[in-house]
Amino acid sequence: MSSTIFNNPDIVAKGWYFVCASQLLSIGSVKSFALCGQRIAIFRGDDGQVRALDAYCPHMGTDLGIGSVDGNQVRCFFHHWAFDGEGQCQDIPCQDHIPLGAQVQPYATQEKYGFIWIYPDKVAPTTVAEFDELKGQELVVVVDKPLTRQCHHHICMINGIDVQHLQTVHHLPVDLELSLQQQGEQIDFTLSGELLNTNWRERLARAILGPRYAYSMRYAHGCLGLLTMMQEVRWLPKLYMLYAYRPVGNTTVIQPIYVTQKRAGLLGAVMAHLLLWLTRLSYYALRGEDGKIYDNIRFSTERLLPVDAPIVHYVKYVNGLVPSRWSRSLPKPLPRERGTLSASSESFETESLSVVSPASLAEGIGG
Numbered sequence: 001m002s003s004t005i006f007n008n009p010d011i012v013a014k015g016w017y018f019v020c021a022s023q024l025l026s027i028g029s030v031k032s033f034a035l036c037g038q039r040i041a042i043f044r045g046d047d048g049q050v051r052a053l054d055a056y057c058p059h060m061g062t063d064l065g066i067g068s069v070d071g072n073q074v075r076c077f078f079h080h081w082a083f084d085g086e087g088q089c090q091d092i093p094c095q096d097h098i099p100l101g102a103q104v105q106p107y108a109t110q111e112k113y114g115f116i117w118i119y120p121d122k123v124a125p126t127t128v129a130e131f132d133e134l135k136g137q138e139l140v141v142v143v144d145k146p147l148t149r150q151c152h153h154h155i156c157m158i159n160g161i162d163v164q165h166l167q168t169v170h171h172l173p174v175d176l177e178l179s180l181q182q183q184g185e186q187i188d189f190t191l192s193g194e195l196l197n198t199n200w201r202e203r204l205a206r207a208i209l210g211p212r213y214a215y216s217m218r219y220a221h222g223c224l225g226l227l228t229m230m231q232e233v234r235w236l237p238k239l240y241m242l243y244a245y246r247p248v249g250n251t252t253v254i255q256p257i258y259v260t261q262k263r264a265g266l267l268g269a270v271m272a273h274l275l276l277w278l279t280r281l282s283y284y285a286l287r288g289e290d291g292k293i294y295d296n297i298r299f300s301t302e303r304l305l306p307v308d309a310p311i312v313h314y315v316k317y318v319n320g321l322v323p324s325r326w327s328r329s330l331p332k333p334l335p336r337e338r339g340t341l342s343a344s345s346e347s348f349e350t351e352s353l354s355v356v357s358p359a360s361l362a363e364g365i366g367g
């Protein structure tokens, strides 16, 4: 399987990339950021709206991030040209005439999960991805510290669907079946199976959780992962977290975000924070072990096994994404598929693998 968009640092797929926490950009402030090989200036106007532009001023190239906000426009620090949210220059203090080309590329933005997100086009065809069960609900969000991995974000994202490593790296006995659904630029992997019943810990887990366990990973645009844990269990509510990915140079910045629905009253608030804490605990338990892999990997898809079917599907999905204007080159056309690993995309099930331990399944999934 040769790489086209997947694991290709010269191509940035269209999608929502996180910029910074919303609270970092107060009304009347402007900042610029390096992301996806670009320099992007974002500013919040008097109306509270966030706007994003290519950062370099078309006059002499000053970074608009060091400028200032004037109403709902950003004014360049150097000679005070002012740009609106469409990227059009609206004012040049030393003359009345606005020359052709006095404009910069604007980008769609959205605020969600406590973050500002940017899409590499003026208009985005979709909003930032959501969990089905949380749609339309008020959320409680906890933002964790970002971390950096020394590989492409497409590689980090494999961790969430690599079933084998739950056994080999995290020593978790796993018996999971995969089902998969793709809709446009979003793909859902659900891994589910029986809880084992061979020792007292497993029996205790079955008594609490019931006989089955499942987790699902929704990938959106190959740059955002939405993990739902504790599915198909009896007593515990589902736990939700997001992994937002952003390429910076040859590394990936990963932003973990924990979310749950808001609950009424003091007890509800305590419950929400308890669940968020549990989510974080699950993620932290095994993150370090995964780091050893992703900081040193030279990824290859040449020798994948049938058990790696989720990864084959994931790679195909990524290669079907749309390159953005931020790409440094266009992808090569896909070669003809060959061999048994070129499974078709819609929906399928792999064979069962091995065993599951309950607490563990919440873990070992993060990038």
Ligand code: FES
Binding pocket: 057, 058, 059, 060, 061, 062, 076, 077, 078, 079, 080, 081
């Ligand atoms: S460089 Fe921006 S106004 Fe001159």
Ligand SMILES: [Fe+2]
Binding pocket: 159, 165, 169, 170, 286, 290, 363, 364, 365, 366
């Ligand atoms: Fe892991």
